[in-house]
Amino acid sequence: MEKPAETTYEISDLIKRRWSPRAFTQVPVAAGQLHSIFEAARWAASSFNEQPWRFVVATQQEENTYQALLACLHESNREWAERAPVLILSVAKLNFDRNGKPNRHAHHDVGQAFANMAIEATHLGLAMHPMGGFDVDKAREGLAIPDDYDPVAMIAVGHPGDFDSLPDAFKTDELAPRTRNASKDFVYSGKFGEPMPFESRVKRALMGD
């Protein structure tokens, strides 16, 4: 199943096709595919090239870690994510290696790395579903995350599957259209809250300005 974004302006194919399904097939994710996904994370930008991203990964075959990750999820996520061939916990290193000071971009840069991974997964015919709905303290304890690191997001990975394989409660969400705010609601010029004039710019562009 694919669910490409219905875009207002043209964007590149992989960004358009990336989405977060809940239904996955039982086809395993190959080791080489995981290597490429983490390689994509590796080349994200980061503040002072700190690369504050860390990942704890488990396939269904690595049962102890897989179950430890699954146990952290809120029930509403566990019900569908327990079929994902791979689970990942993303983790942020909170202080800089270079001087031990707090890195205010730690979570931001983990987000960059994850976005690269999701694009790469799309390229490989896979999909990733990031989840904020998990017990952070349980993840810290269950996965032995040190104090100066933060558990950030749980991620399900696999080949997108048929929505029919989902528990009934999730079928509606899986089939619902993808929605986003309009660009004018989050892109400002002049000052904060004042929309960039998307429409008039398009008109000017059409008029050869």
Next chain:
Amino acid sequence: MEKPAETTYEISDLIKRRWSPRAFTQVPVAAGQLHSIFEAARWAASSFNEQPWRFVVATQQEENTYQALLACLHESNREWAERAPVLILSVAKLNFDRNGKPNRHAHHDVGQAFANMAIEATHLGLAMHPMGGFDVDKAREGLAIPDDYDPVAMIAVGHPGDFDSLPDAFKTDELAPRTRNASKDFVYSGKFGEPMPFESRVKRALMGD
């Protein structure tokens, strides 16, 4: 100038080619290109589809805002970024629309949106350079960012240019090889800090396992 990542494992072309140059040509960024870049941000994933990303954008023609953004940069960034045709401040909305509670993924999800923008810029023959080196308080004041939002990163945008156009102090950095930690240093299995066995997995894969 291009500077593709020297990857250990295969990754998709746009992720490989994305990088953060300091040298930009004086060719303006077209309105349509900005539309596509923000459209790419629009389709990033976010916790509860909150879409906590906001952007204040200025081309060199929008002089007041451009100068207000430029004035926030640390001197070491301003010296090269003042030639960029477009400057952007990314901003995180800290509380959920749905219930006003803190969104612990706000910065993370702004990072996802930015990564999408950087990929789209690469697709368009442009490049983006995100900067943590700016005065957050000055940005909050100068761009009138409300209390429940955080200035996150300053971003220079343009067509990658010739490193010869840079002040001497930056030429070495611009030409230096891009470096990253090895995957085994940030991807763990079993428990935090225990590297995922990248090498042995590759060997097994080659042996048909």
